[in-house]
Amino acid sequence: MKGIYKFFNDVQLDKKEFIELDVSDFEKAQVKKRLKQSLKKKKKRVKRWRQIAVAMLFMGLSGAIIGYTFPAHAGSIPIVKNIFQFIDGDRSFLYENYKEFSTAIELSEMSKGVEITINDALYDGETIFITYSLKSKKKLGDQLRIHDTSSSLKDADGMAWGSEIKRVDDYNYVGLLTVGNFGTNVGDTAYLVWNIDKILMEKSNTIINGHWRFAFSVEATSKYTQIVNKSSSLDGINVTIRQITHTPMSTIVYVRQQLDQHILDYWDNIDLDFTMTDDMGNNYDGLNHGGRGYPNDIRTGKTFGKVDERATTLKIMPHVRLMKSSVNDDEPIEEKNAFGETVVRNRAVEVEDFKEINLEPIVIELKE
Structure with missing residues (x-):
């Protein structure tokens, strides 16, 4: 964005020639995005080489600083390369190809000495993944929370919103925001508004009150959906694989869980999960989606990494955890959290009964 501002500084304008009109945040974001794309196409080659030289210098300096702090991740320095992989080493396989297919957003907001930048966004048709970076003029500590x-x-x-943030050094942090579980109305273009009003430094229990507001859109990646509708049932539990969507960087499995009434009458916590393998010997793990629907009929899903191109079949193994619990008679306690919100502390829970059920695997022939 700094290049755009510099470009505007060199343009001579007569303010009397223009009439100021009100536009929405989405329109502003789209204008910035199109303008930046246009500028990239029109730049002269000599400027291109100058930018490459500056970028190489920045990468070298950043690599020396951040590589010292996190030597194991020097090849995936988040501010320079790939926040998707840096933010969660345990699930880095899931984000292996996400950077390649993401859209550069590059929107920044400064408030109270803290600059937050939306870097990239990716929309696979089910979940929106947004990477962001935070830069502060003063040290904020190891653990931050964004409200x-x-x-x-x-x-x-x-x-369903979820945010993870990790420290890079004393003044820099990177984060991953995931937005999902929003039904079928959003379509192929997602329009988001993200308002941040507080940053919590957990160790010192100190809050920075500010205002960081972002509005932008992101297009869904290309995808192919295979309708499946194959089920597995046991003891009043029915799990149906409705469809599988393949994108350039992920595999999304959509599931329907149906329960008989006697299951709901006895058990008060029912948790469905499933794992996936293929005929090439690969084991896949992934990220669960939130559920939606009614207690006896819930639609959910899970996002896995990209399936091996050599695979011809997938095997999905559903398993369900059932729990019956009780609480004591003590009154719940209301208290305020660090953000000043009133929360109710749950009463003590005692597990009275627990059961795990493994349903028969569902085998799916992959279509080319």
């Missing part, structure tokens, strides 16, 4: 308010996704009939 957002009045954030929204256009046309969504339900959302």
Whole structure:
């Protein structure tokens, strides 16, 4: 974005020639995005070489600083290369190809000495992944939490937001925001507004009150959906694989869970999960989606990494954990958390019964 601002500084304008009009945040974001793409195409070659030289210098300096702090991740320095892989080493396989297919957003907001930048976004048709970086003028400590308010996704009939943030050095942090579980109304273009009003430094229990607001859109990646509708049932539990969607960087499995009434009458916590393998000997793990629907009929899913191109079949193994519990008679306690929100501390829970059920695997022939 700095290149755009520099470009504007060199342009001579007569303010009297223009009439200022109100535009939405989405329109502003789209103008910035198109302008940046246009500038990239029109730049002269000599400027291109100058930018490459500056970028190489920046990468060298950043690599020396951040590589010293995290030597094991020097090949995936987040500010320079790939936040997707850096943010969660345990699930780095899931984000292996995400950077390649993400869209550069590059929107920044400064407030109270803290600059937050939306770097990249990726929308696979089910979940939106957004990488961001945070730069502070003072040390903020090892552990941060971001508090957002009045954030929204256009046309969504339900959302689940989740954010992870990691320290790079004393003044820099990177994060990954995931937005999902929003039904089928969003379409192939997702329009988001993300409002941040507080940053919590957990160790010192100190809050920075500010205002960081972002509005942008992101297009869904190309995808192919295979309708499956194959089921496995046991003891009043029915699991149906509805469909599988393949994208350039992921495999999304959509599931329907149906329960008989006697299951709901006895058990008060029912947790469905499933694992996936293929005929090439690969074992896949992934990220669960939130569920939606009614207690006896829930639609959910899971995002896995990209399936081996040599595979011809997938085997999905559903397993369900059932728990019956009770609580004591003590009154719940209301208290305020670090953000000043009123929360209710749950009463003590005692597990009375627990059961795990492994359903028969569901085998799916992959279509080319």
